[in-house]
Amino acid sequence: MRLLRLSVLAAAVLAVAGVASPSRAAVNVMTTTEDLADLTRQVGGDRVNVESIARGYQDPHFVEAKPSFILKLSKAQLLVVVGRELEIGWLPALIQQSRNARIQVGAQGYLDASLTARILEIPTSQITRAMGDVHPQGNPHYWLDPGNGRHVAKAIADKLSKMVPGDAAYFASRYADFDKRLAEAEKRWAAVMAPYKGLKVVTYHRSWPNFADRFGLDVIGYVEPRPGIPPSPAHTIDLIAEMKRQGVRILIVEPYFDLKTPNSIARETGAQVVVLTPSVGGEKDITDYVKLFDYDLDLLVKAIKQTGAK
Numbered sequence: 001m002r003l004l005r006l007s008v009l010a011a012a013v014l015a016v017a018g019v020a021s022p023s024r025a026a027v028n029v030m031t032t033t034e035d036l037a038d039l040t041r042q043v044g045g046d047r048v049n050v051e052s053i054a055r056g057y058q059d060p061h062f063v064e065a066k067p068s069f070i071l072k073l074s075k076a077q078l079l080v081v082v083g084r085e086l087e088i089g090w091l092p093a094l095i096q097q098s099r100n101a102r103i104q105v106g107a108q109g110y111l112d113a114s115l116t117a118r119i120l121e122i123p124t125s126q127i128t129r130a131m132g133d134v135h136p137q138g139n140p141h142y143w144l145d146p147g148n149g150r151h152v153a154k155a156i157a158d159k160l161s162k163m164v165p166g167d168a169a170y171f172a173s174r175y176a177d178f179d180k181r182l183a184e185a186e187k188r189w190a191a192v193m194a195p196y197k198g199l200k201v202v203t204y205h206r207s208w209p210n211f212a213d214r215f216g217l218d219v220i221g222y223v224e225p226r227p228g229i230p231p232s233p234a235h236t237i238d239l240i241a242e243m244k245r246q247g248v249r250i251l252i253v254e255p256y257f258d259l260k261t262p263n264s265i266a267r268e269t270g271a272q273v274v275v276l277t278p279s280v281g282g283e284k285d286i287t288d289y290v291k292l293f294d295y296d297l298d299l300l301v302k303a304i305k306q307t308g309a310k
């Protein structure tokens with residue numbers, strides 16, 4: 001009798017442990033960018049350990065493939081990537097050298113976030129990397145539309161739920177909470193940008209088509225002749241003439257580009273250079289995805305007001 005009681009007790013303890021254990025083990029997630037890391041944290045909460053390979057202040061096209069990432073990738077259960085060849089210059093070697101079957105391209109632990117996002121600038125003719133264009137699969141900077149951030153967060157929540165079905169309700173409720181906070185922020189941002197609909201801007205790299213589309217900006221030119229190709233004197237002269245013709249007052253530059261050409265364009269045209277950060281972590285105040293837009297829109301509106309651009 002005593003023995004029976006003990007075995008019943010043992011079975012009960014095991015049952016409790018069995019129920020509790022799936023929610024205790026956090027999923028090891030690696031992401032290529034800090035934006036994806038934050039979206040993973042938003043929906044994954046304390047059930048995920050997340051780390052990004054690229055830092056938010058780096059040009060995501062060109063990241064140093066440090067060997068320390070190989071070890072981290074070898075332990076990852078999930079790898080979330082931006083896709084559209086954004087990481088093609090540095091990620092494939094890291095994935096291969098990790099020898100981690102779970103996160104190889106096409107495996108269960110590989111999530112291409114671009115698959116559920118709205119992608120702009122998909123080329124209609126064949127573009128090869130030999131032409132130097134770093135956007136041959138459409139524009140990979142799609143996370144700069146909060147609508148796409150929502151799609152990506154959902155895709156990550158769904159993936160985590162498949163991996164840990166016992167925590168599916170937790171991920172779903174985290175996603176619902178994120179969705180609600182993002183929707184509130186989107187209303188705020190729409191109101192802030194409403195007076196500037198159709199405002200003409202120039203950007204250094206083609207990082208901002210989704211951002212421009214969402215917030216009503218009209219990008220009329222780029223400092224780079226093609227995505228990934230440094231400015232040339234001939235292109236810069238043409239750009240200055242076009243900016244003067246259209247009265248462009250705002251020149252958006254990503255933090256990792258040299259300001260020499262943008263500053264000389266600004267001198268010639270009377271435009272203001274505005275350094276906007278494309279990623280979470282690019283500035284110390286940008287600690288999450290919602291704050292990224294708060295930060296950039298605040299800087300942009302200040303510059304618009306200063307220049308009297310309309």
Ligand SMILES: [Zn+2]
Nearest residue numbers: 061134206227
């Ligand atoms: Zn790019």
